Amino acid sequence: MAILPRIGTQDVAAMPVLQSLSTFTRHAPAKLNWYLRVLARRADGFHELETVMVRLRELGDTLRCRLDPSGAVSLTIVSATPQTLSEQAIPATESNLVIRAARALQQQTGTSLGVQFTLIKRVPAAAGMGGGSSDAAAALEILNRLWNLELSRATLLSIAADLGSDVPFFLAETPLVLCTGRGEILTPIPGSFPIWVVVARPKTGLSTPAVFRNCRPEPERASAENLVSACESRSITAVAQALHNTLQSPAVALNPEIGRMQRLFERERVVAHQMTGSGSAYFGVCTSKRHACCVAARLRAQGVPWVEITSTQA
Numbered sequence: 001m002a003i004l005p006r007i008g009t010q011d012v013a014a015m016p017v018l019q020s021l022s023t024f025t026r027h028a029p030a031k032l033n034w035y036l037r038v039l040a041r042r043a044d045g046f047h048e049l050e051t052v053m054v055r056l057r058e059l060g061d062t063l064r065c066r067l068d069p070s071g072a073v074s075l076t077i078v079s080a081t082p083q084t085l086s087e088q089a090i091p092a093t094e095s096n097l098v099i100r101a102a103r104a105l106q107q108q109t110g111t112s113l114g115v116q117f118t119l120i121k122r123v124p125a126a127a128g129m130g131g132g133s134s135d136a137a138a139a140l141e142i143l144n145r146l147w148n149l150e151l152s153r154a155t156l157l158s159i160a161a162d163l164g165s166d167v168p169f170f171l172a173e174t175p176l177v178l179c180t181g182r183g184e185i186l187t188p189i190p191g192s193f194p195i196w197v198v199v200a201r202p203k204t205g206l207s208t209p210a211v212f213r214n215c216r217p218e219p220e221r222a223s224a225e226n227l228v229s230a231c232e233s234r235s236i237t238a239v240a241q242a243l244h245n246t247l248q249s250p251a252v253a254l255n256p257e258i259g260r261m262q263r264l265f266e267r268e269r270v271v272a273h274q275m276t277g278s279g280s281a282y283f284g285v286c287t288s289k290r291h292a293c294c295v296a297a298r299l300r301a302q303g304v305p306w307v308e309i310t311s312t313q314a
């Protein structure tokens with residue numbers, strides 16, 4: 001597997017949707033959960049959620065799609081950070097969400113066209129950062145154009161929800177969204193603003209189903225309303241005060257390395273810190289890019305295997 005040099009944050013932020021007649025390239029951003037409350041277990045095996053997710057500006061994968069008129073679908077994965085794939089390999093097989101997205105579109109439309117995907121991975125797997133979901137959403141959007149399918153947004157969203165609970169969020173019109181149901185019902189939150197964060201992932205990841213199985217739903221807890229108003233007020237402190245994640249405590253119980261992340265961030269002067277999604281990545285809210293750089297440098301010096309800084313999308 002080829003290892004690419006690290007890509008500068010500005011390079012990614014400025015990356016446009018590049019396209020030629022037969023090739024499209026798109027940035028597939030990672031996400032963080034500012035707020036995640038599990039309300040109840042459902043009969044279908046999923047959990048009823050209330051979560052506020054935000055897309056990240058600099059941190060994400062890159063998906064390149066080249067038209068393959070033969071109808072074949074293929075995927076090559078290139079890792080931009082060695083740690084990303086070392087512990088849990090991301091399969092370049094039919095089970096990969098990018099290939100599943102292409103197959104779903106082929107089935108839905110009957111197109112005879114195919115695609116050669118190249119996926120440059122920067123977002124670690126099993127991290128709660130939506131890497132695979134974002135790749136799938138990018139594939140749906142690109143293939144809709146590359147194959148001239150002209151599917152409506154509603155159809156793409158419905159296919160996205162079948163692929164995974166987090167996939168529709170990456171197709172939302174705003175980068176900040178209140179997601180309910182199992183995560184697929186979107187309520188856009190206007191007025192997102194850039195907040196600098198440090199994101200760190202311990203050596204081992206976590207299985208999403210295992211974390212959900214071990215969580216205790218919090219039907220009585222205060223809703224996401226505070227967090228939503230904090231975002232609308234554009235106050236970093238107010239956002240930080242409203243952070244919450246029901247899944248953090250079962251995740252810490254399953255993976256003690258997350259407890260270590262928590263202790264490391266406690267020692268830093270970050271505005272607030274929390275695990276994202278079902279983990280195992282953990283983030284600290286910073287006051288500026290400079291602040292984020294300093295925190296990241298200290299975490300790296302303490303041996304945290306994967307540390308990145310990024311801002312949230314506005």
Ligand code: C5P
Nearest residue numbers: 045046047049164165182183208209212
């Ligand atoms: O939807 P997705 O395929 O990403 O979900 C992966 C797993 O995470 C599910 O099979 C389920 O075990 C768990 N999950 C859940 N409740 C949700 C979302 C995911 O229990 N709302």
